[in-house]
C-alpha cells in the first residue's frame with residue numbers, strides 16, 4: 011500500500027502545468043476567442059510534441075502506455091489552465107476506446123482528433139475540429155469520419171465549449187464495439203471531467219488569493235478580513251478531500267469511486283468558483299476578469315459525463331447492495347484488468 | 354501509487370481480526386465517563402489490549418508497542434472499529450501525549466511514562482484550556498514557579514485553574530501548559546506532567562449538556578512537582594504543544610475507521626427507515642465523506658512513512674472530520690424522526706437507536722475541541738494559502 015505519486019508522475023504533472031502556464035494565459039484565451047478559431051495552432055503543436063494525446067495509448071501502437079492516474083494529473087493541469095483545446099476527451103476517452111476496440115490508433119495518437127458522442131451527453135463537444143467521431147446507435151459504438159456527419163452548433167455560455175447536434179446515418183462497417191466500450195468511456199469521461207474540475211477549483215482559489223492580497227479596502231488588503239479568508243478556506247477544504255478520491259478512482263477506474271470523484275469535484279469547483287466570484291466583488295461578475303472562464307467551465311463540466319443526480323444514483327446502488335465498512339476502503343478492483351475480470 | 358495491500362499487510366489484518374474476535378467483550382461496557390465502574394472496566398480492556406500487544410502498535414517495542422508503520426496502524430484501527438471494540442479510554446495519552454513524548458521526551462521520561470501508558474496503568478488527561486484561554490491558548494495564566502527542593506534538586510510549584518479537561522474526573526495523570534511567572538504569550542511556557550492525586554490538586558467534574566460528567570475543572574493550589582516532569586525544554590512549551598496539536602487534529606485522534614463504521618450503520622438505518630430522498634442524499638454524502646477522509650489519511654500516512662512531515666493539512670482534516678461526524682449524526686436523527694429525542698428509544702428498541710443520540714451530542718463538540726474550526730480556517734487561509742494576517 012503506497013498512496014503517493016511516483017517522481018515520474020509528479021514530473022509529468024509539473025511539465026504539463028509549466029507548458030500551459032506559458033501558453034494558456036488569460037490573454038491567450040482572449041486572443042483565441044477573438045480569432046473565432048477552435049484551436050490555437052501553436053499551443054496544440056506543443057501539446058502534440060509532448061505526446062499528450064498518446065498518454066493512454068498502448069506502447070506497441072506508439073503511445074506512452076501510461077494509465078488513468080497520469081491522465082488524471084494531465085486533466086487537472088488542463089482544468090487549472092481552462093485549456094480550450096479538447097485534449098482531455100481525446101486522450102482520456104477516445105484513445106482508450108479505440109485501443110480497447112482494437113482500432114487503428116496511429117492518426118489519433120499524432121494529432122487527428124476524435125470527438126466522443128456518448129449517450130450520457132446530449133450534445134457532442136468539439137465535433138467541428140475532429141477528424142472522426144465515436145457515435146452511438148443503441149448500445150453500439152460507431153467510428154464515423156467527419157465528412158459523413160452534418161453538424162448543428164448550439165452555443166454554450168462557455169465560449170470554448172463547441173457543442174453540436176449530429177445528423178448522420180450508420181453504415182455497415184463503422185461499428186467498433188458495444189455497451190462495454192460505452193461503460194469504459196463513461197468512467198473515463200466522468201473521471202477526467204472530475205480531474206479538470208479539481209484543477210479549475212484550485213485555480214479559482216489561487217486567483218482569488220492573489221486578488222485579495224492586492225485589492226485594498228478600508229485601508230487594508232481585503233484578504234486580511236476573516237470573512238474573506240473563510241470563504242476561500244472552505245473551498246480549499248473541499249478541494250483537499252476531492253483530490254485523493256480522484257486519484258484513488260484513477261487507480262481503479264471501474265469502481266463506484268468514479269462517481270464519488272465526480273460528485274466531490276463538482277462540489278469543490280462549485281464552492282471554489284462561487285467563493286471566487288464573491289471575493290472578487292463586481293470584478294468577479296465582469297467580462298474583464300479571467301474568473302469567468304473557470305466559472306463557465308465548472309458549470310458545464312459539473313453536468314457533463316453524468317449529472318450529480320446520475321452519479322448519486324450510482325453511489326446509492328453501491329451502498330445499498332455492496333458490503334460496507336472500515337475494511338472495504340480498497341476492495342474495488344485495483345486495475346483495469348481487474349475491472350474486466352470482474353465484469 | 355499502489356493501492357493494494359501487500360500479503361504481509363493482509364496477514365496483519367487477519368491477525369488483528371482473529372484477536373479481536375476472541376477478545377472484544379460481547380456486550381458493550383458501561384460508558385467511561387458516567388461512573389468509576391465504567392472507567393475501570395475500560396481500564397481493564399486497555400490492559401487486555403496491552404497483554405495482546407495491541408496497546409499502541411506504532412510505538413517502539415521497548416515501550417510496549419510493536420514498532421509498526423502508519424499503514425498498519427490504519428489497518429489495526431479498521432479492524433478495531435469493525436469489531437465494535439470499546440472506545441479508547443486513554444486516547445489523550447496514547448494518541449496525543451505519546452507521540453509528543455516520543456519526539457521530545459528524555460530516555461528516562463520515555464521509559465517511565467510510555468510503558469505505563471500503553472498498559473493502561475496511567476490514564477491521561479489534557480490540561481491546557483483555562484477559563485480565559487480557549488482558542489487563544491497563548492493566554493494561559495496558570496504558573497509553574499521553579500524552586501529548590503530539600504534534596505537540592507529542582508521542583509515546580511504549579512498554581513492556577515484549568516478547565517474542560519476530558520476524563521480528568523477519574524484519570525490518573527495530566528499534561529498541562531504552564532508559564533513562568535511574569536512571562537507573556539508564547540514565551541515562558543512549559544509542558545508539565547503531574548499526577549491528578551498530587552496534594553493541592555482539586556478535581557471538580559463538569560457535566561456536558563445532557564448531564565454526563567465528561568470533563569473537569571482542575572484547581573491547582575501550590576502543587577509541587579519535580580522538574581524532571583517537564584516535557585521539552587523550559588520555555589519551549591508552545592512548540593511542544595503544537596506538535597501534540599498536529600497529531601491531535603491531523604491524524605491520530607480520529608481515525609477514519611470510526612466514521613466508516615458509523616456511515617455503514619447509517620446506511621443500514623436508511624434501509625430500515627429511509628423514504629425521504631433528501632435524507633438519502635445526506636446518507637450518501639456521509640458515506641462518501643467517510644471514504645474521502647479515509648483516502649486522505651492513507652495519503653498522509655504514505656507521505657509520512659516516506660519521511661514527510663505533517664503540515665497544515667492537519668487543519669483541513671480537523672474541519673472535515675468534525676463536520677462529517679456532525680452531519681452524519683444529524684442525518685441519523687432525522688431518519689429516526691420522532692423517536693430521535695428518546696434517550697433509551699421506544700420500549701424494546703435496539704440499543705443503537707439511543708446510541709445515535711449520544712453520538713450526536715458528542716459530535717456537537719467536534720467543531721469546538723482540538724482547536725475550533727474557525728481557528729482552523731484562519732490557519733488554512735494564512736499558512737496554506739498565504740493570505741495576509
Ligand SMILES: Cc1cc2nc3c(=O)[nH]c(=O)nc-3n(C[C@H](O)[C@H](O)[C@H](O)COP(=O)(O)OP(=O)(O)OC[C@H]3O[C@@H](n4cnc5c(N)ncnc54)[C@H](O)[C@@H]3O)c2cc1C
Pocket residue numbers: 236478479480481482486487488489516517518519520568718721722723724725726727728731
Ligand atoms: C468535548 C470537549 C472536550 C474538551 N477537552 C479538552 C481537554 O481535554 N483539555 C483541554 O485543555 N481542553 C479541552 N477542551 C476545550 C477546548 O480546547 C476549547 O473549548 C476550545 O479550544 C475552544 O475554546 P473556548 O471553548 O474557550 O471557545 P472560545 O475560544 O471562547 O471560542 C468561542 C467561539 O469564538 C470563535 N473564535 C474565537 N477566537 C476566534 C478568532 N480569532 N477568529 C474567529 N473565531 C474565533 C471560536 O471559533 C468559537 O466559535 C474540550 C472542549 C470540548 C467541547
